[in-house]
Amino acid sequence: MNMSKMKRSILALMVLSSLSAAAVAAAAESSVPAAGLSVEVRPVRQDYVLGEMVKLFIRITNPSGRAVTLPAAPSVANGGLRVLVAAPGEGFKRYEGPGWGLQDVAGRTAVELAPGQSLEAQATILYNHHQETGHLAEPYAARIARENLTTDFGFAKPGTYRIQVVLAGGEPGADIASVPAEIRVTAPAGADLEIWKALAQDPELAYFIQAGIPKGDPRSSKATQQAQTLLGLLQAHPESRQAVDIQSGIARYNSALQKLKALSPRSE
């Protein structure tokens, strides 16, 4: 083999090697589904009163120059998105809304984000679904309390809160967090206070408002009573800031009851 041929061979080998390295790097980079994505969170408003449901817009963007494929469109319902809340003077802790993290999707669920493309999702914060810890030794109860909100509400007292959304990365350490957003929660007055008092007395009313169904069998007498309580609050305080959400919750509940009435199987 002459010199020039050898040089060409060496050059070809070097090109091949670098291409392989790039391919390996690319493969490694894309083995984490959410790698390269960014996530933003934006509350609909900055100011709320206690007992008012906070609505979040969430945007997942692919700022990279290559397409990114996610196993499924992330949502709080399927656990692909998590919401963290930092109370005044505290660190971020996980907030969990009704029914979050339960949807195990399969099938043709993969979603591809082209370069520059975004996905949007939404979430609401009102009732905080938390687990019991009173039976646990202090280190374990403390760890749960460190990592998770343990109050009945996402916002349990007035103050300035920070909210962060985390996109599950699919591997430990691969999660992607948004820049925190801030909201101010103030003490309610007047009609808003009356609503808040009712929710504070029975936090499951907040669950009802947020989920549009009660916590427990929707056809139970307890559910009926809660619906009546909410309706009474709505009728007594139509001007309250929570009124729209209460009305929506009741409407969804009524729709749910209609579906339940149709539960019996179709006959031929």
Added chain:
Amino acid sequence: MKRRGSLHLAGGLLIAILGLVASPAAAAQPTIVRLPAGEGVQDCGGAAASASTVAAADAASPDYIFCRGAVGGFAIQGFGSPGEVQTFTVTQTVAGVLSFSNYRDGLYTETIDVTVIILADGSGVSDPFYVKGESLGFSVFSACSPSRCAINQFGILVANVAAMEFQAINSPLDTNPNAAGGLRIFPDKTSAGDTVDRRQVLVTATLSSPQPNVTVYFKAFDMDDPSSDVGPVDSNGVVGRDNRGLQNLDGVVSVQTDANGVARVILTVTMQPGDNYRIAAACMPDYLNSLLVMGTDLVNAAGSTLPTDDANTTPLLTVWRRVHIEVDSMGAVAGNRITGTITRAQYKKRDNQTVFTLSATLPDDATRFLGVPIAIAGVGSLPIVAYTRQTVTVAGAVGGSPTGKAFTLVDDDDFNLDDGANPDGDQGEDPPAPDLSLIQNSDDPASNVFAPAYVRPVYDLPGEGAVSFVLNEPGYGSMLLPTYNFNAIGSEADSNFWTIYLIGAYQPAIAEDGDGENNVFLGIVDSRLGDGQGANVFFESLKEVGTGPFISNAATTAHEVGHLFTGDHTDLGLMSQSGSRISLSFSDVTLDRIRSLVHP
């Protein structure tokens, strides 16, 4: 020698403390006297028999019982001429059982010399000398000077806690199949109505010699979690104190032995699976307080693993829990086959489509019947291109006068893949119960994925067998509850009797049933933070998606039950979403959640 409570003025403080009065006949005889416990002597109580005068006691009836390592104080009272110095040598009948020292914390040897200085009144008492129980056995010690011996001797039995064991009270104990072995206890109720406290286990400590009334000290230890030494399962390594249940184990309990030399205490365990214990017993409480937990062993200050001559330990005892699973499945499929008549057929020339108006109402599902053929008697089978609740649209013009003809519309659902070329919408076929092969009543992690969390599924709750069939779930969360027939619902929030409901169901809500949609739910629970009741496994969804090593009925079943134990998709492992799952085992994060739960 008599004992009295009165003081004797001559002979100094020791005589006063002893309250001894020498009788004239014995005045010339030296005597070994026992120092009271208040003098800083440490002993294990025992048969405080009066010192024998001539005949030595025997092992069955010793004068005193010393714990191995315990020290008892004595002195010698002598009589003679004022100023006389008497030297007594203390010896024993069996070498090595006892040892002696002139100082409590001094060097202990096989023999010592004790000096008595006779005072003006003709008597004298030595400084205290100390006897230690050096090794197990019985020995008699005496004290003699060149001219005379003390009239009394002491037969001392040196004993220790030779054996310890756990004995079942209301919960049988069997072998712990998980790491570190030992014994296992299920402290939970055996039924929802069970009122017996099953958390207690008897701990026995047996002396090396059957002696009554010996004080034995017990201490419980929270041993290290052997399943892991890293968080989140075990964040503090090998040092123990990692039980999850709330409990205070710091105290030392003292109990006296019975006639057989056995002392007993009761341990009450927690209810958290994986919590584990050892109980140590010794004759001296300070020894127990110096023990350290090293993994699943107890070690003394010198680094020796129990049992030692000074203390003994039970085997490891680990808490397991049962989860009682009530299993149902939906009854025969119905509603997937719709029949009726074509009431009107209208050809739309512009679209080149024919719209049939039906006598029957189709379900409110935008995609179910797309592509599914409508079979019209005498006309043929025509794929549907669009439909509403009352109409069906097919491509092209349709001859054969379909108006008035009977039609059959069959969903292409086929959960058990038995339709072949003749789809029947599974009409009349019975979805079975979920596949329990990964949540069996077993200790093998391969067939019980909860075993590494010290939980064992049990199937002793009668279900209905078949419950009402629902073609599509009405919704999620508590909307699932009306489809359940959960007989054991009364105990679903009982922390001492874990119950859940598991149902073999057909398909989720319309939007996620895979009939035209991209997203399919393979299973769902109504809630997951310890307040859920049941889990659904959707057979038709599994067919829509297709199964593989990590997507299967069994994996979905175990995954959904994992949700009831607060498992989260971000835990990864078996709790990963079906589409990205690469393991059929729970991750450490999920195992930690399961073991920390009050009830599923």
